[in-house]
Amino acid sequence: MKAQMFNYNQWVPETCPDILKKTYTEMLEKAGFNIITMAEHYFEPQGYTALFLLAESHLAIHTFPEENKSYVELSSCVKKQFDYFLELLAHERGEID
Secondary structure: OOOOOOEEEEEOOOHHHHHHHHHHHHHHHHHOOEEEEEEEEEEOOOOOOEEEEEEEEEEEEEEEEEEEHEEEEEEEEEHHHHHHHHHHHHHOOOOOO
16 A cells, blocks of 8 residues: 545635534545544634544644634545545535535
């Protein structure tokens, strides 16, 4: 096996921790990723960060409520799940039917 990593990042117009957790948990699971654990932190007075530790690498979420956006980054060493996740993401954003 060749050592290779696939990476995707984007800004999204969502900062609600509950919506972000639900959306990305569902997409990771549908794409076939194995979620080992999920760690999260709530900042005062606002803000949220989360890390999904995957058997295949990780997904991180960092919110910036003051700018009404969040940064999401996925790293994976498995191209099949990575590509399927991107396909699900495109459906979520309404880019493909």
